[in-house]
Amino acid sequence: MNEKIVPVHILTGFLGSGKTTLLNKLVADAKERGLKLAVLLNEIGEVNVEAELLGGDVPMAEMLGGCICCQLRGDVAMELVRIVQEHRPDVVWIESTGIAQPLDIMDGVAEASLYARVALSGVVTVVDARHLLDRWRIGAGRTLRLMIEQIRAASVIVLNKTDLIGTEERNELLVALADWNANARIYSAVRSELDAGLLYNAGNPLPPAAREPHACGEHCDHSHDHTEHRHEHLHDHVNALTYYWTRSVDSEAFEAFLARLPEGVYRAKGIVTFSDTTGQFLFQYAYRESDFMRITPQNTVHDVAVFIGEGFSEADLRAELDKLSGL
Numbered sequence: 001m002n003e004k005i006v007p008v009h010i011l012t013g014f015l016g017s018g019k020t021t022l023l024n025k026l027v028a029d030a031k032e033r034g035l036k037l038a039v040l041l042n043e044i045g046e047v048n049v050e051a052e053l054l055g056g057d058v059p060m061a062e063m064l065g066g067c068i069c070c071q072l073r074g075d076v077a078m079e080l081v082r083i084v085q086e087h088r089p090d091v092v093w094i095e096s097t098g099i100a101q102p103l104d105i106m107d108g109v110a111e112a113s114l115y116a117r118v119a120l121s122g123v124v125t126v127v128d129a130r131h132l133l134d135r136w137r138i139g140a141g142r143t144l145r146l147m148i149e150q151i152r153a154a155s156v157i158v159l160n161k162t163d164l165i166g167t168e169e170r171n172e173l174l175v176a177l178a179d180w181n182a183n184a185r186i187y188s189a190v191r192s193e194l195d196a197g198l199l200y201n202a203g204n205p206l207p208p209a210a211r212e213p214h215a216c217g218e219h220c221d222h223s224h225d226h227t228e229h230r231h232e233h234l235h236d237h238v239n240a241l242t243y244y245w246t247r248s249v250d251s252e253a254f255e256a257f258l259a260r261l262p263e264g265v266y267r268a269k270g271i272v273t274f275s276d277t278t279g280q281f282l283f284q285y286a287y288r289e290s291d292f293m294r295i296t297p298q299n300t301v302h303d304v305a306v307f308i309g310e311g312f313s314e315a316d317l318r319a320e321l322d323k324l325s326g327l
């Protein structure tokens with residue numbers, strides 16, 4: 001029997017750029033089109049907050065507590081083969097943690113194709129417009145280098161969160177993106193809102209090393225030796241704290257706490273119960289912006305919070321969280 005080849009798409013982009021927001025739209029789109037979509041999800045934290053809330057009808061494999069491109073790299077191929085053989089999906093999306101190097105995930109997919117009929121069909125990179133602009137203006141650092149790596153690996157770039165920048169800034173970024181990656185299609189979006197069809201059939205992503213080198217502007221300090229890139233991993237420096245709440249917290253005190261999170265915390269998300277209002281809330285914090293959404297889960301969902309960043313003191317943060325909980 002000649003089985004069909006299952007297309008695999010990688011969804012990458014820095015922490016909090018809007019990948020899950022986009023994935024939810026892709027899931028809805030696939031349902032509408034009668035396609036079976038499976039998800040391979042990687043989180044650096046020990047829990048996947050959003051998956052606790054997703055319905056159970058999307059075949060999903062979770063790779064938690066490490067980075068897909070490094071500690072969990074060997075698992076990509078294995079999990080991919082497993083999900084394809086078990087669920088026979090029409091398409092697979094791999095959502096990587098925001099600190100992953102896409103090239104290494106591409107290798108994992110290539111390895112899987114030795115054992116199952118899968119093929120890499122695209123790399124979609126979601127970019128937080130405000131965050132990229134700020135990092136680019138500073139003009140150096142590991143985070144900027146990783147953002148550019150992710151951009152250079154893309155077959156489609158979604159310039160997201162354009163509500164947080166002006167038109168001129170957006171145009172400036174569109175030029176920079178095309179400079180970093182002349183082969184990708186680029187779309188601007190707010191809340192990752194765009195026609196899902198645009199993300200398919202974008203052509204095979206080229207390995208960045210095979211591309212024309214880009215002309216760096218004065219702000220760009222990344223090395224052009226891509227072999228060297230592969231060995232510099234942001235997550236070698238990243239810390240992630242997972243905190244399980246044992247009590248409810250005051251909502252105002254919690255908002256104030258989020259507002260004064262140290263700069264080294266890039267991303268936080270979790271589920272919390274407030275003492276001054278009923279119900280549980282999903283909270284999100286990404287690059288200085290926070291969001292709350294009341295949730296009504298079908299099953300019991302535990303209160304938990306995950307903080308991801310670089311160089312922050314986990315002990316200090318834990319002490320603050322204990323204090324918030326009145327411990």
Ligand SMILES: Nc1nc2c(ncn2[C@@H]2O[C@H](COP(=O)(O)OP(=O)(O)OP(=O)(O)O)[C@@H](O)[C@H]2O)c(=O)[nH]1
Nearest residue numbers: 015016017018019020021098161190191284286291
């Ligand atoms: N202002 C603004 N906020 C957005 C936009 N898109 C997403 N967000 C918010 O940004 C936060 C992070 O979005 P996610 O989709 O969870 O980001 P992510 O890339 O999946 O995050 P990680 O998986 O943790 O790296 C959430 O609070 C979203 O509601 C946008 O276009 N504008």
